[in-house]
Every structure is written in C-alpha cells, then in structure tokens.
Amino acid sequence: MNNLLAAERLKLRHNRLIISCSSLAIILPVMVIATDIFQGALPKYSIMGWVFRLASLCQYFAYPVLSGFVLTFLIQREYTDHTIINMLTAPVTRTRLLIGKLIIWATWHITMTLCYLAIVCLGAGILYGSATLYGSFYEIASFIIKFGLLHLVTLTPIAWVAVLQRKNFYPSLLCTIIFTGIGFAGLYFPKFLGSLVPWSSVPLITVPGMQVVPVLATTSICICAFFGLFMAVYSFKHQDQ
Amino acid sequence: MNDCVIETQMLTKRYGSTTVVNNVSIHVKRGRIYGLLGRNGAGKTTTMKMILGLSAISSGEVRLFGESLKKNERKLYPRIGSIIETPGFYPHLTGTENLQIFARIRGTIKQNAVQEALKTVGLPYDDKKPFSSYSLGMKQRLGIANAILNDPELLILDEPTNGLDPIGIAEVRAFIRSLSEEYGKTILISSHILTEIALLADDIGILHHGNLLEENTMADLEKKNQKYIHIQVTSQSLAAQVLERVLHTNNYTAEADNSMRIYDTGIDLVELNKALVSVGAGVSTIQICSDNLEDYFKKITGGVGIE
The missing domain is CATH 3.40.50.300 (P-loop containing nucleotide triphosphate hydrolases)
Known part of the structure; x- marks a missing residue:
C-alpha cells in the first residue's frame, strides 16, 4: 500500500487541477474574511455566528463540490488516460487501487479542512481579538473538523458513480452538486426527514441548536459511507476493462 | 512436463x-x-x-x-x-x-x-x-x-x-x-x-x-501451404485455352494483372512455356510458388481477407 500511495503522490506532480482546487479552497475563505476585515467595523454577528456564516458558503457549498471534483478527477483520469490497464497489470489488486485513491482524496479533503480552520482562526483573531478566539477555539475547531469529516464520509457514493461512469466526468459532478444541494436544503427539512437523509444530517448534527434525531442522523451517515465504499469497491472489482 | x-x-x-x-x-x-x-x-x-x-x-x-x-x-x-x-x-x-x-x-x-x-x-x-x-x-x-x-x-x-x-x-x-x-x-x-x-x-x-x-507452428504451416505455378501472360484467354486443350488441366485460377495460378504442379515448366509462346500468350513470368499466410488465412476463414 505504501508503494501505491507513493505512486499516487508522484502522479500529482505538476497536476494543475489539484493545484487549482487547493488554491480555490484557500482563496475563497481568505477573500470572504478579507472583505469582513476591510469593511472596518466589527461584524454584527457573534464569533460562532460569524463562523457559521462563513461555513454556509465554504463548508456547506464550495468544499463538497471541490472535493467531489478532486475525487472524480482521481478516478476518471485513469480511464481517460488508459492508465487503468497499466495500473491493473502492474499488478495491483483492484481494492487496493481504489482504497489508495480514496486515501489520497481523504488526505486532500482533511488537509483543506485544516487549512480552512487555520484561516478561520486567523480571521477570527483579527476580527474579534485573540481573547475571544481563545475562548471559542474548541467550539470553532470541533465544528469545522466534525463538519469536514462528516461531509467526507457522506461523499463516498461519488466514488461509486466515478467508477461506473469511467471516462465521463459529469455524472459524478452532478451527484456532488445534488448531495451539496440536499445538504444545504436540509437546514429547512422537517426534523425526521432531515435526519433520515445523510447529506442533510451533516449540517443538522453539526450546527448547534438544529432540530435533529441524533441516532437516526448518525446511522444514516454511517450507512451512506459504508454503502458508498462497498459499492465503489464491488463495482470496480467486477468491472471489465 | x-x-x-x-x-x-x-x-x-x-x-x-x-x-x-x-x-x-x-x-x-x-x-x-x-x-x-x-x-x-x-x-x-x-x-x-x-x-x-x-x-x-x-x-x-x-x-x-x-x-x-x-x-x-x-x-x-x-x-x-x-x-x-x-x-x-x-x-x-x-x-x-x-x-x-x-x-x-x-x-x-x-x-x-x-x-x-x-x-x-x-x-x-x-x-x-x-x-x-x-x-x-x-x-x-x-x-x-x-x-x-x-x-x-x-x-x-x-x-x-x-x-x-x-x-x-x-x-x-x-x-x-x-x-x-x-x-x-x-x-x-x-x-x-x-x-x-x-x-x-x-x-x-x-x-x-x-x-x-x-x-500451428509456422514451420508446419509453410509445409501445408499449397504449391502452384505462377504465370504472367499478355492474354489470359489464350493461356486458358493452352491449359485446357494442350495440357489438359482446368486446375487453375485467373488472378489480377494477367497472372494465373496453376495448381497442377506436375506440368513441365519448359513444355508449358513452349505451349504458351506458340499461341502468342506472351509469357513474362513463370515460376513455382506456394501459398502465403494471407492465402492460408483466406482459405480457412472461408475466403475472407484480413484487411
């Protein structure tokens, strides 16, 4: 597995798409925070209110789309470049190959979440002062990390779609946008329905004070993650090249 | 083993x-x-x-x-x-x-x-x-x-x-x-x-x-390939008359470019040449050949060429 991960890392050298997605993931919160800073006055929200407001743009919407884009690219590129055949005849077991891709994707997603956390903390420190930041740091960090990780696991069905679509790019991107849309709309779903759908469960379970059935929400997220992972591996193992 | x-x-x-x-x-x-x-x-x-x-x-x-x-x-x-x-x-x-x-x-x-x-x-x-x-x-x-x-x-x-x-x-x-x-x-x-x-x-x-x-092995295929006399003439119809009337064989095929394949390899090449020249069939090539892989491929696939 170490060799496979090293090979995946080598593949990302000079890769413009990964660089673009990473840059966007960093630039977007920086620009929003910079706007808040240059407006001069202290924001009208509390520090956590400001974090949630920022998250509604970045973590609810932009990051899942960028993450889906990266995952799609990692898988689909092997089909379009015909490298999948060289990989499989290297030989690499199909499960390992897919798991390797998912690890790289998860690493990217977590790294971006941590970068986002750092940017948010820096912005909060400038806007609200270090004392307020220290007081709320645990709450901010746990919200951002929990949100990032739960979003990551609910996006695993994208891997399944990416395997099935082979050379196409759009079906998995469409799924990403649909999942993101559901997640966003989930804030307005009734309590039970919102908890039943994995993508809407993520904001409901993460944002404090939301109406949620915690057991149902956690179960639906776990089932979604397991289902996505299982179907991606199963489909890839049984796919003719 | x-x-x-x-x-x-x-x-x-x-x-x-x-x-x-x-x-x-x-x-x-x-x-x-x-x-x-x-x-x-x-x-x-x-x-x-x-x-x-x-x-x-x-x-x-x-x-x-x-x-x-x-x-x-x-x-x-x-x-x-x-x-x-x-x-x-x-x-x-x-x-x-x-x-x-x-x-x-x-x-x-x-x-x-x-x-x-x-x-x-x-x-x-x-x-x-x-x-x-x-x-x-x-x-x-x-x-x-x-x-x-x-x-x-x-x-x-x-x-x-x-x-x-x-x-x-x-x-x-x-x-x-x-x-x-x-x-x-x-x-x-x-x-x-x-x-x-x-x-x-x-x-x-x-x-x-x-x-x-x-x-099969290529060596065996070469052995199996049929031998024939390849001739190139100015008139295929005259050559056909010679083959049927003088040399009493109809085991031949007419190909493109005025060439013909005679599968009755028992025919003496000197006699064949003389007979063709005597009727004015204009012989430019006369040689014994054997089928190549393409001929063999056509034969076993029922006449379908590869390209």
Whole structure:
C-alpha cells in the first residue's frame, strides 16, 4: 500500500487541477474574511455566528463540490488516460487501487479542512481579538473538523458513480452538486426527514441548536459511507476493462 | 512436463447473448513467439484481457506457467509484462516520471530498472518532454519499456506496432525478436497484419469471429501451404485455352494483372512455356510458388481477407 500511495503522490506532480482546487479552497475563505476585515467595523454577528456564516458558503457549498471534483478527477483520469490497464497489470489488486485513491482524496479533503480552520482562526483573531478566539477555539475547531469529516464520509457514493461512469466526468459532478444541494436544503427539512437523509444530517448534527434525531442522523451517515465504499469497491472489482 | 507458459482451456467471453470469444484453447510454449492473428474484432484483445485478468472469464480456464490463474494472480502476474491496446500514460508527466510511477507500484524491481528499460527501447532518460508531446512511435516504445520494466518471463503484446511507420514497425519487430532470441522471453503477440505475424511468430493461432480456427507452428504451416505455378501472360484467354486443350488441366485460377495460378504442379515448366509462346500468350513470368499466410488465412476463414 505504501508503494501505491507513493505512486499516487508522484502522479500529482505538476497536476494543475489539484493545484487549482487547493488554491480555490484557500482563496475563497481568505477573500470572504478579507472583505469582513476591510469593511472596518466589527461584524454584527457573534464569533460562532460569524463562523457559521462563513461555513454556509465554504463548508456547506464550495468544499463538497471541490472535493467531489478532486475525487472524480482521481478516478476518471485513469480511464481517460488508459492508465487503468497499466495500473491493473502492474499488478495491483483492484481494492487496493481504489482504497489508495480514496486515501489520497481523504488526505486532500482533511488537509483543506485544516487549512480552512487555520484561516478561520486567523480571521477570527483579527476580527474579534485573540481573547475571544481563545475562548471559542474548541467550539470553532470541533465544528469545522466534525463538519469536514462528516461531509467526507457522506461523499463516498461519488466514488461509486466515478467508477461506473469511467471516462465521463459529469455524472459524478452532478451527484456532488445534488448531495451539496440536499445538504444545504436540509437546514429547512422537517426534523425526521432531515435526519433520515445523510447529506442533510451533516449540517443538522453539526450546527448547534438544529432540530435533529441524533441516532437516526448518525446511522444514516454511517450507512451512506459504508454503502458508498462497498459499492465503489464491488463495482470496480467486477468491472471489465 | 508441461512446457506451456500460457494455456487456455475452452476460454469463453460473453456479453449478454453475444459471444465474443468462444471456447478458445491456445498453447504458448516457453521461449517462443506466439502470434494471435485475426481481423479487427476477432477477439484477440478480449482473449489477452482475460489472460491478464482485465476482463472477467465467462467460462473456461487460464493456466500460466503451469498453474491455474484462479487464486494465483498475485504470484503469477508479476512475471508478466504487457501492452494492451494503446499504451496509457499520464500526459503531463515525462516518460521517466511515468515509468517511475509504475516501477513504484511494482515495488520489487531493480534500482536502475527505469533507466535500463528506457535505454533498451532507445528513449532518453530524464528527458523533459511530457508524454503528451511524444510521437506515436515514442509512445509505443514507452509502452514496451513499461512492459519490460520488471524483466518479465512472459510478454503479452496487443498490436504493438499499431500506428507506427514502416521503419518504426521494423525496429519494434527486431526488438521483439531480440527479446525472444537473446533474453529467452516467451511472447504472445496479436496483430491483424499478416506480414507482421509471418515475420515474427514461431507459432500461430488464427482467431475468427471469436473462434480459434487453427493453431500451428509456422514451420508446419509453410509445409501445408499449397504449391502452384505462377504465370504472367499478355492474354489470359489464350493461356486458358493452352491449359485446357494442350495440357489438359482446368486446375487453375485467373488472378489480377494477367497472372494465373496453376495448381497442377506436375506440368513441365519448359513444355508449358513452349505451349504458351506458340499461341502468342506472351509469357513474362513463370515460376513455382506456394501459398502465403494471407492465402492460408483466406482459405480457412472461408475466403475472407484480413484487411
């Protein structure tokens, strides 16, 4: 597995798409925070209110789309470049190959979440002062990390779609946008329905004070993650090249 | 002892109700070049993909190095190098970087394997040119370099000369021949180009509509090929009269360019020449020939040429 991960890392050298997605993931919160800073006055929200407001743009919407884009690219590129055949005849077991891709994707997603956390903390420190930041740091960090990780696991069905679509790019991107849309709309779903759908469960379970059935929400997220992972591996193992 | 490096038994591939490979049993012997010949869509690539585990087997069995492929993939596949269809590499990386990736995946190869493989196929090491700007010939060479990266005992090459110019084809052919003769590699090569297979292969398998019609050594095929007298005349009708009325044979065929094939090889060439000249048939060529691989291919596929 170490060799496979090293090979995946080598593949990302000079890769413009990964660089673009990473840059966007960093630039977007920086620009929003910079706007808040240059407006001069202290924001009208509390520090956590400001974090949630920022998250509604970045973590609810932009990051899942960028993450889906990266995952799609990692898988689909092997089909379009015909490298999948060289990989499989290297030989690499199909499960390992897919798991390797998912690890790289998860690493990217977590790294971006941590970068986002750092940017948010820096912005909060400038806007609200270090004392307020220290007081709320645990709450901010746990919200951002929990949100990032739960979003990551609910996006695993994208891997399944990416395997099935082979050379196409759009079906998995469409799924990403649909999942993101559901997640966003989930804030307005009734309590039970919102908890039943994995993508809407993520904001409901993460944002404090939301109406949620915690057991149902956690179960639906776990089932979604397991289902996505299982179907991606199963489909890839049984796919003719 | 079974000396077959590849042995398929009743190998079959079905897509729904369509059978693309039907009960194919091929036998590739150690140290030899086996040419899988067939028209486009005959099932050559699918057969190779099934051997390499890229495509699921509907029924039948594959044995590699005397062992069943089932449950032994991880042990057997590292002993194989392959090119299937177009060689696939990452377009934004150089040839060296691409090979480094596949070397890393293989894990257990020599330190300077990438350098040696590139040198063997005549590509520069540490070149700054990305794969996307390689010519077709360079891409094929890089594909071969990748196939030999782990010094495999068996090479499976699917149309390795596809898209190459005549000089490139000759170079690749010479290289494949040297892999067999100098390094003792066993090679399974597919092609729809008859001359390619005729010049390279020691053994041959002819696939047609998914069925293996013939499996034989090239030496046996040459023996089996029918002999005939080839003549080129100015008038085929006059020559036909001579053959039927003077030499009493109708075992001949008229070909293009005023040439004819006389399959009654008992006819004396001097007598034939005299008879043709005497009626003014204008003989420009007269010689004994034998069927080539294309004729043989046509014969066993029921008259269908390969191109």
